Structure formats: structure tokens, C-alpha cells
Amino acid sequence: MIVAMQEAASEEQINAVMEIMEEAGVNVHRTTGATQTILAGVGPTASLDLSKFEVLPGVLRVHRISVPYKLTGRAFRPEGTVVEFPNGVKVGGAQVAVMAGPCSIENREQIFTTAARVKAAGASFLRGGAFKPRSSPYAFQGMGIPGLQLMHEAARENGLLTVSEVMEISQIESMLPYIDLFQVGARNMQNFNLLRELGQARKPVLLKRGIAATIEELLLSSEYIMAGGNYDVILCERGIRTYETATRNTMDLSAIPVVHKLSHLPIVADPSHGTGRRDMVTPMAKAAVAAGADAILVEVHPNADKAASDAAQTLYLEQFEDLMGQLRVIAAAVGRTL
């Protein structure tokens, strides 16, 4: 850490800051310039809350000079992580994986129809929500475990893996038989108790970026899971909240190359939530693959207009099939397969 003192800082103030740094176990190197004194601190600063130094008398600015995460950082696995599933499907390798399905599992026919069609089009994961976080208490809240059983059956019949959102620690155990990949939703990205429990789980985790989370915070949340011993984490960019209202969220595609630079973990793009509009999903999915996304997560429904949730951003099955054709060409253009 670096503490830059104000030009007018007194010797007493400088000493007080040095003392507090040392009490925190940090070794301090002082540089006294013509106009300004700089204190460089070395030691266990990853777990220190640096902002407390910023408000000490005489301090101008404080900067962290190391990254606050360890296991998630690129340096931990410079070659990159490939998450491999029991059936051999990989996320993070040369093949761009596709995860598709309805926002909510609604009934047997819906999920079986979807499974067959997305498999035929080339998807390797079937997605579907069983526990739905809805901003209104009066909206449809999901089918629960019976929905997951349906999805699991539909997936296995078609050779697909399953991915579904876990919202509560208490759901983990009961979801285990039916899902291959736990999804942590944007609203739970900093539900640290849940992340810690998933660190103990025996299945990979798809961690979505919070609606107002920085990329650094996403990596810190991933650290919670990895610190528990579960290294099979896949990150997900799904749009952040900005002032723009033409789209539901603003999809931050630069998160893809940024994550690849800072971390070894694979990253998935979700253009359905990223845009919130069916007519924007295809161009943004193509852009995401061009930017280097390791997988695409999209909402598809046999009767998209009447979907119980997220209808506006859900593709018709025909649109999805068309999208897959287009993605194949883009994947090839960036040296990957689909």
C-alpha cells in the first residue's frame, strides 16, 4: 500500500499514520520528497481496509498496489481454467459452449420441447429457473424442485447438462441430484454465506456479475467460492445498470477481455439479461463471441410471447436456431468451434 501525505502534513501527522500502519502489521518505508512525503507499506495488506487511512489527518490519498484476490488471479493458473463436466463438455476451451432454455420451467411439454430443439441446434446445457427472484411479490415465483426434476429428465433424455439458479443455502442439497452447474444470480453475487457454502459443493458454479458490481468485486466473490476448495467457477457478464433506458441493462462486453487478463477463469455472456430485448440478443451474442466469450447463455421458449417471466428477452425457437448458425461462423472467425 502507498500513503501519499498532503504537502502541508506535519511530522506529527506522518508519525501517527506510520504508527497505525505498523500496528496493522505493515512494514513502512518512508520517502521524504521536496514537497510531499510518501509512505510505502509492505505486508498483509490484502485483508486491510485501506480507506481508514484516507481519513487520517494529513493524508492525501491511499492506494492499494497489489490485487486483493489470490486464487482467482491470472497468476494462480497462467494457462487458464477449463471446467470439465462428467459427459466431457468443457467450458473455457476451444469450443464455445451454449446454454439455452426458458427463464422459468413451467411444465413438462415446455421443457421437453425446448430441450429437444436446443440440443438439435447445438447447445450443450439446458437452463431453466425453478426458484425465481421477482421484484414484485405478486409475480410468478417458480415451480421449485418438481420443476428441476422435469428439467433434469428432459436434459438427460437429450444428452444435455443442466444449469439452474440457487438462491438459498437450504436449496443446495435438494438441487444437487438435478443440476450439473449451480447458477448464482446477479442479486446474490455478494451473498457471501451462499458463496461459502458453494465453495464446499461438489458441482461447478456459474457466478453472475451483480447489476452494480465492478469486475474486481466479481473476482472477489469468486474468491469466496475458490477459498472453500471449489475451483470450478465460471464467471458471467449479464449487463450492468446505467442511466441508459433503451436496453434493460448495459452489457459490458469489455468485461470479457478484462476478466481474461486479470483471471484464469472462463467467462460466459448472457445477452438475454444483458439487453432485455429479444431483437438485441442476436447481435450481442455475436459480439460476445467475437470478444472472446467462452460460452453464451440465452433464454429460449417454445411460446416466447407467453413465457411466465422474462418474455421480452426470450428468443423463439426458430430465432435460436438461426442464432446458432450465425454464432458458428463468428466462432470460426475467432479460431474456435461451437
Added chain:
Amino acid sequence: MIVAMQEAASEEQINAVMEIMEEAGVNVHRTTGATQTILAGVGPTASLDLSKFEVLPGVLRVHRISVPYKLTGRAFRPEGTVVEFPNGVKVGGAQVAVMAGPCSIENREQIFTTAARVKAAGASFLRGGAFKPRSSPYAFQGMGIPGLQLMHEAARENGLLTVSEVMEISQIESMLPYIDLFQVGARNMQNFNLLRELGQARKPVLLKRGIAATIEELLLSSEYIMAGGNYDVILCERGIRTYETATRNTMDLSAIPVVHKLSHLPIVADPSHGTGRRDMVTPMAKAAVAAGADAILVEVHPNADKAASDAAQTLYLEQFEDLMGQLRVIAAAVGRTL
């Protein structure tokens, strides 16, 4: 709801939209203008996801014309809600309540010293965290229930009420004996399972606005609690995330008059999290009371520089006593007491 069709919309497109509206149980009134057709829908639109109409062919825009919450809305209790506690303390009345204490409960001496001093200065609630959501897994995570026992003892000895954050459904029951007011943190504002459970709790709830939540979303989250029968909800403005970095968050004080206009619930201001800087807490606390806040929530610590968490935004005890003197004058200037 109102659906404005594009000027070029065909009769076929208009009919398709009307049909989908009617299937959703909405009565449709059509107005055919010289250039544009407007469809006004009346019925159960509060639970409808209107965005799905926006992507239908021929649609220009869709607008909700009613508010999506009911129990939380001003109309439900035009006279306003006053939350009354067993010892007679009220939040939402003529008196501005003050809730003060450390970010984290650390030990007996810390919490007892704080309790005595904040009580003497005029506070009516002792705050303190026992379960700490920290963005880094390597940071201090709180004392848990033993911490709450200490805080409860310190509060009762000084005639104070207690408020502390609940992060998990499983914590509710064990916290009940020790706290008078459940706090839901910003990161859990849309943890709907937790809100639903708190709707069943027999204690009031302090609901903090999420870091990227709109005021409407805050009111919808409150609706989850009230829909369960717990009408003792107190809202809290604690700063939102913007591009500005001079403060930790940007405190949206206009949320205070906006909430008072849209809802009957009291609203608390938290200038500690709102600014993240000790030297900004006093001016912003005064501004909040001037804007009409029903209570102030501040972090205070006998040894603020060395607090285990949130040190930068924590007041020294002397600063808090000085703040209370200043707030008393402002409260009087807006016709309230402190």
C-alpha cells in the same frame, strides 16, 4: 397499461397485440388516431411483466399507468406510519430518532463504552453488526450471536433498543431474543426469500436501499415484507453507486422527500455508508434531517481508527456528541425534536 403502436403498425399487428393483452386478462380500449393507434389496458396489470409487449411487432412503447405496489403506497395509509417500539420510542413521528454504534461488535468493553456514551448523547438505538458481509473472504466476518448477546446487555443496561443486520433466514430465530429491529442490508434488499420470512417476524424491519436500486424497487421490496403481515417497515437511504469516487457512495437525499410522497413508511438516513468518510458524516446528517429524515443511523466507535471494519466512516465518540448538538438545532429548525 398503455401500448403506443408505431405509426407504420399494420392492422394485423394491432390485433395481435390486443389478443395477447386480452389473454392476460386485460380489458383493452383502442384509440385510432390520425397517425398512431393507442391501446389502453385496464385490469390485473400490477403483476404483468409489461416489457414483453415492447418487443411485439409494431409496438413503439409500453407504459405502466398504475403503481406496482399496494401496501407500501401512500394511499394505503395517507396519514403515514409511525413504528412504535415496546419502550415507547417511535420512528416516523415528530421526534427524529438516532441509531448509533460500531460497524461490528468487537468485544465487551467496546460495546458497553459505546452504549453508555451514545445514550448519554441522546441516541435511542444501539447498532452493531454480528454477521458481516465483507467483499473479501480474508476480512473479519463478525462475532455472531455472542456479539448480539453483548450488545443486547449493553443496550438494556442503558435503556437503548438494538438494531443489527440479518443476512440469512436461518439467523432470524436466533437473533430474535437480542434485537428490537432487524436490519436488511443493501446487498439483501432483493433477497426475496429473506424478506418473505421477515414478513412473518414479530419485530420491525429496517430495509436498506440496494446500491443500485431505484426507489420504486425499494418500495417493491418493502411490499414483500408487508405482504406477509409485518407492517412495521422502516426504509433507509444509504447511498447509491455512481461514477463519482470522491465519496464511497453518492447519498441520494432526494430519496427522502420522494419516499414521503410515494409511501407512508418512515425513512432513515445513513450518512456513514452514504459518504464512507468520517469528515462528511456531520454535514450530510444535518442535510438529511433538513430534508425530512425520520431517523439517522451512524457508525461510532470508541477507537474509530482501529475499528475492525468501516473505520474510515466511523465517528469518534466526541464527534458523535458534537453531531448530536448540531442535529438538535437542525431538527428544531424543521419543527421536530431529537
Added chain:
Amino acid sequence: MIVAMQEAASEEQINAVMEIMEEAGVNVHRTTGATQTILAGVGPTASLDLSKFEVLPGVLRVHRISVPYKLTGRAFRPEGTVVEFPNGVKVGGAQVAVMAGPCSIENREQIFTTAARVKAAGASFLRGGAFKPRSSPYAFQGMGIPGLQLMHEAARENGLLTVSEVMEISQIESMLPYIDLFQVGARNMQNFNLLRELGQARKPVLLKRGIAATIEELLLSSEYIMAGGNYDVILCERGIRTYETATRNTMDLSAIPVVHKLSHLPIVADPSHGTGRRDMVTPMAKAAVAAGADAILVEVHPNADKAASDAAQTLYLEQFEDLMGQLRVIAAAVGRTL
């Protein structure tokens, strides 16, 4: 326009609103529902400031039901605009145009070297700043007209067109001999006097989206230029300001399909300003072409590390050449050429 009255609105309040609407020249249609009254207004609402109705007593919400721009809207030219330059180069057609060059024109050797290399790599425009808006008054402010003369000479020698930023009405006339495309920077997107003057200019205009501008505001600014008779407008996405700090701005690539849906104008992507980091330019340029961008604007410099401005986001010449090769493949994958 639609005015939704509050449920509790009195007959007197409804009449007062209707009266103010009618005074503004709007025809009012009233719908009295069981719980709520709706007033639909038809007439010259494009020039009305609708927010004034929102604060009238008894009003719940007010909505615009038509788009506030005309010439810029897709309906004005459903087939799309192709801006054609004197040498036959087109922006908005099947070919993706490339505009490249240094942030600032610095000297003869710099601009001539750049011109030769970017032309050889396939660019059709040479970019370079002569008047630099710098946030610090102590930073390099540009070479002015002599710089433009150098750039023009270098461009013509290599068969390139020129594009440069105009910051002041007084600069338009003196820039005319040297530039083929006026660039309006993000900070001037709402400098309406400048836009109006450019509406009279006899050269095309590249209009950059403001750092906090909505896409609708970008289209309204374009309307200022088109209303003056200059229909050769090219829009530009160059990143917006959000809370994320990993990149200089957050590039909103969804603006590309949104603009294509709402407007007939071509849209350019600027990944240099969009990301602010040299190592993010290539993936985001590829993503932009995949999303449908009509042109790419990039900063290139023979000695990028020592560029007088924007060094961090400026490509080395070799990086640019490599980028062009990659973009060619992506362009082909979306059915275009480069």
C-alpha cells in the same frame, strides 16, 4: 401524450390538467376508468416539455407516446443512409470503413508515417486531432490549422480521406479545406449552436455520443444537424461513463443494434475511447463489427508509448495491421467486407 391521473384525483384536478393540455394546442381524449382517469393528448407534443404535467396536482405519471425526433428516425428513410464521399468511399454500405490515426497530429514525420501504414493496411480515413479538449489546462492543446494542413497532405498523398474534431463554430470555415468529415466530440454532443452551424456545412459530420448521453439524446442532437439540411450524419459509440473503473469508459455496444433499429443513420464504433486501453481495443473492435458497426475509428501512432495524448489507448502500427487482418475475417462472418 398520456396523462395517468392518481386514483384519488378530484374532478377539479382532472379539469385543470385538461385545460393546460388544451392551451398547449393538444386535443384531449378522456377515459374514466373504475379506479383511474386517463387523458390521451394528440397534437404538437414533440415540442412540448411533458415533465411540467407530472407535477400538476392529481397527476400520477405522464408518458410520451411518439418519438421526439423526425428526420433522424428510421421511418424517414427506411432503407438506411449511406454517406458517400467524393472519392467513392461509403459509410453505411456493405463495406465496413476504417478510420485510423493518432489522437493528436504532432509533426510531419508522425502523420506521414501513419498515413502510409494505415492506408497499406486497408484504412480509408486518416484521423488526427488539431484542437485538443484536455481536462487539464496544463496539457498539450494541439497544433491547430498547421496540423490539419500536414494531415491533409499526408492523406491525399496516400489516397485517404481526413476526419478531425471541430470544437468551435469559428473553426469550421478554416477547417473546411483540409477535412472530409467533421468530428463532433463527446463533450460537444449537446453544443447546439455548433450542431446548428454544422447543419449548414457542406461536409459530412461524425457525431460522437456524449459520455452521459442516452441514445435518444444522441438522435436528438443529430436532428439539430439534419434540421439545417445536412443529412450526411454518421453517429459514433465511444463509451459511456459508469461506476466501472477497469476500463476508461464502458463501451455500450448494444447502441449499435439500437441505433440501427431507431434510425437510418450509420454508426461507427470507437474502441480506443470506448476502453481507454490498448490491450482491449482489438477484442472490442471485433465485437463491434460482429454487432453490426458500419465503421471502426481507432487511434494508431508510430511511437504509441510516447504519444502526446491518449497514449494508453493508442495502438502500435503493428498492432493495427494485425487488427485489420482479424477484422477482415469478422466482417466476412457477418456478410460484409472491410
Added chain:
Amino acid sequence: MIVAMQEAASEEQINAVMEIMEEAGVNVHRTTGATQTILAGVGPTASLDLSKFEVLPGVLRVHRISVPYKLTGRAFRPEGTVVEFPNGVKVGGAQVAVMAGPCSIENREQIFTTAARVKAAGASFLRGGAFKPRSSPYAFQGMGIPGLQLMHEAARENGLLTVSEVMEISQIESMLPYIDLFQVGARNMQNFNLLRELGQARKPVLLKRGIAATIEELLLSSEYIMAGGNYDVILCERGIRTYETATRNTMDLSAIPVVHKLSHLPIVADPSHGTGRRDMVTPMAKAAVAAGADAILVEVHPNADKAASDAAQTLYLEQFEDLMGQLRVIAAAVGRTL
């Protein structure tokens, strides 16, 4: 400046960075830690674009350790600036100044009525726009110089000073006879040519914060004016753009104490633009005075509902008179007069 190298940085990379720093005229002090090398640079870094170091190979992070402005900084005038006007009115002293008037000057009766009433209520400045920047080219664009003549006459007859927005360098000279305080609007906060010209003007300048500007950028823009020799600068907080839509902008009242800490310049609060809603102006004006604002700028109109611009946020004259009474009490509560 501080350059923190990556843990894996090679000796060659470290030397390359040191060389580029030295070429920029910076003296480099190297600290080689067990895991990380730190380069501290001293010298003319205020005018350096530090981001270019961030993308050099082997670099982890780069930090500025000094403030990038000089004349605007608190250290330049620790006692604070009081801007004094010819009639003795001061901004920045013990008295909170009030600036009031219509958004646009519309006609003689409007401006004279307003002048008499706001003077009687205690205002010392009459505000009114003559050149209106409107996002739509089809909206009212202002009366120009004849409007300013009317306002000046009305102001002098009532012993008021005048403040009005300047949008173009060419307007400065013609406005000089009629205005006492030049206002630079939010959209022009980074119109550096205009700021530079105002640095030469012989009248004080009210500089509004841009809609997406950081406080540091506001101070840097002020530096442009002061660098020209005009030290009579008054800053203004008028709301920033966020995702919240309940108010037109989000008023960042913490900018008031932040500016007072970082700079010696006075700061004005504009709750009209800050909220965009008449019913929010009074609580936010009170909050601003409680937070330490040196003046309040509000829109008032004798016929607010029918104002030609900004009607929604314009107070009725009676509301303004009531506001003045309330502000007087708050001003007294913070030890000031009104």
C-alpha cells in the same frame, strides 16, 4: 506518481518503464520488495497522462499522488474565497446568497414581476436565460440580448444583481453590459475554449458541474478560468445523471463538503435542476443549506405551470416566498444568515 509493477514483471520490463518515466522528466525512486517492485516518480507529473504507463508490459497499477489542479486547490487560499460584487453582495461569506428567477426570460411583465417579488423575499440575484440549450431543435430557444436588457433593467430597478448563461465565446462581449455573473451551464463545463475566454473576462463566473462530471473534473475546469487570471469563480452542484428516474437528476449534496475540503471556492446548490420537480425543491434547498452551501439558485416564475421551459421544476412565487422563510431558519441553525 507511483507505478506498482506486477509480481511477475521482468527486470527488462522494469527498466523500460523507468526509462519512459525519465524521458518524461520524472525522477524515479525504485523500491524492490520481496514480491513486487514499486517505482515512485517525482517531478512534473501534474501535466502527465498517467494512464499510458498502465498499459506498459509488466505494470499492475499506476497512481497519481498529487492533485492535478493548483489554483483551485484549498492550499492556494486556505482561508477560502469570498466573491464580492460591486453592490457589496458577497458569495462565500457568512450570508447564504439566493439567486432566483425564471428559466427563460419571456417578456417584460414576467421578468419585472419576478424581480420585485424575489427581491422582496430576500434574493440578491435575478437569474434568467436568454440563450437556451434545448435538447430538441423544435423547442423554444430564448430571447437573446433583448431578453438580457429586460432582465438587467428589472434587476437594477429592484437592487438585484444578474446571472445568465453564456453558451458561446461570441456572446461574452455582448452580454457584459447586462450581467454581473456569467453562468457556464453543465453542458459547457468542459468547453475549454469558452472557459479560457472567461478567464480573461472582468466578471465573476458561476461554473456548473457537468451531468457526468466528477468533482475533480469540476475543479480542473475551474482551473482553466483561474489560469487566465479570473479568480472569481463560484462552483455549482446541480445534480448528476444516475440510473434513478424518480428525479430528473440525482443531487449530490456531498459535493458541498467535498468541495469545501478540496478547494477554497464557494459552492452554490441548484435544487431546481438537481431534482427537476417543484415538490422536491424546498426539502433539497433546506438540505443544501444545512450541508453548507454558500448560495441557492432556484427557478421561480409568476405563472410556473406555463413557463416556456423547465416548468416542472419552477416554483410559484408563493412557494418561493415560503421557501425563503424556511431557509432563514435553517441558515440560522448552521450559524449563517440569509
